[in-house]
Amino acid sequence: MDQLDLNRRGSILLGDCEVLLATLPPASVDLIVTSPPYADQRKHTYGGIAPDQYVDWFLPISAELYRVLKPSGSFILNIKERVVDGERHTYILELILALRKQGWRWTEEYIWHKKNCYPGKWPNRFRDAWERCLHFTKEKQFAMYQDEVMVPTGDWATTRLSNLSETDKVRDNSRVQSGFGKKISNWIGRDMAYPTNVLHMATECGNKQHSAAFPVELPSWFIKLFTQPDDIVLDPFLGSGTTAVACVELCRRYIGIDISPEFIKIAEDRLSACYPKPLQLFIAEETNGTYNS
Numbered sequence: 001m002d003q004l005d006l007n008r009r010g011s012i013l014l015g016d017c018e019v020l021l022a023t024l025p026p027a028s029v030d031l032i033v034t035s036p037p038y039a040d041q042r043k044h045t046y047g048g049i050a051p052d053q054y055v056d057w058f059l060p061i062s063a064e065l066y067r068v069l070k071p072s073g074s075f076i077l078n079i080k081e082r083v084v085d086g087e088r089h090t091y092i093l094e095l096i097l098a099l100r101k102q103g104w105r106w107t108e109e110y111i112w113h114k115k116n117c118y119p120g121k122w123p124n125r126f127r128d129a130w131e132r133c134l135h136f137t138k139e140k141q142f143a144m145y146q147d148e149v150m151v152p153t154g155d156w157a158t159t160r161l162s163n164l165s166e167t168d169k170v171r172d173n174s175r176v177q178s179g180f181g182k183k184i185s186n187w188i189g190r191d192m193a194y195p196t197n198v199l200h201m202a203t204e205c206g207n208k209q210h211s212a213a214f215p216v217e218l219p220s221w222f223i224k225l226f227t228q229p230d231d232i233v234l235d236p237f238l239g240s241g242t243t244a245v246a247c248v249e250l251c252r253r254y255i256g257i258d259i260s261p262e263f264i265k266i267a268e269d270r271l272s273a274c275y276p277k278p279l280q281l282f283i284a285e286e287t288n289g290t291y292n293s
């Protein structure tokens with residue numbers, strides 16, 4: 001199979017990502033952000049993997065992802081374990097351990113709080129309003145542009161900073177010797193602060209063409225945090241093209257793969273709709289070269 005031309009603004013590939021990832025050169029991608037099929041969940045729409053087989057199914061794919069990611073890159077895995085026989089299955093926990101054995105560093109876990117999740121009643125739990133966004137890296141040092149995702153400081157600053165204690169005015173070092181510390185008075189006069197690792201975002205209401213689409217806001221946040229314009233972002237389970245749309249909006253290059261011709265068509269349609277007019281022809285030309293496994 002030919003190697004993919006990375007000078008394109010964007011490429012959408014139709015086929016099994018385990019096969020198609022082999023067409024990418026090693027250490028060529030800056031960020032991977034993706035939401036794979038959840039175990040068994042959508043068997044009737046696009047195939048499901050039994051929870052007990054999930055780790056074995058995922059590892060050959062993540063080995064390819066490791067190969068194509070740059071040493072400075074990040075891999076964001078949006079996933080949530082399902083309930084099997086009345087309890088949470090452990091395949092995500094097992095996957096994290098297996099990925100670490102494969103060489104990945106489990107750098108962080110962000111929580112996507114789905115703030116508009118619909119109400120309901122379950123006999124043994126409450127409605128599920130969050131998903132994991134696991135952050136893996138190859139190295140301890142990696143590209144991260146924290147200033148790009150700063151948030152307004154908010155009302156807490158007015159209250160908290162108007163009445164500073166003596167401790168607030170000096171650096172308060174961690175009592176557990178972690179090396180971390182805080183100096184509250186540093187925040188006086190600042191309008192913006194760094195966010196937490198909990199992302200409060202509504203599920204997409206406009207995109208009804210894919211049963212498991214994430215909102216554009218979700219990949220956009222990670223793309224801003226971990227890449228710069230013109231960097232390459234890969235989504236090996238592209239679905240309706242949300243990650244690619246985010247890349248277009250943020251001037252990043254993208255590579256998207258999906259096994260379903262139906263979803264590839266939806267992704268292409270979404271992309272041609274969101275490109276500014278002069279770019280539309282260019283993209284039509286680019287996607288003509290859709291790869292087949």
Ligand SMILES: C[S@@+](CC[C@H](N)C(=O)[O-])C[C@H]1O[C@@H](n2cnc3c(N)ncnc32)[C@H](O)[C@@H]1O
Binds near residue numbers: 258
């Ligand atoms: C959870 S959905 C992704 C949804 C996507 N984030 C969006 O916003 O539309 C997972 C996708 O993985 C695709 N898929 C499943 N197995 C695949 C494989 N082996 N290679 C590539 N794509 C696959 C499915 O067709 C499905 O569209």
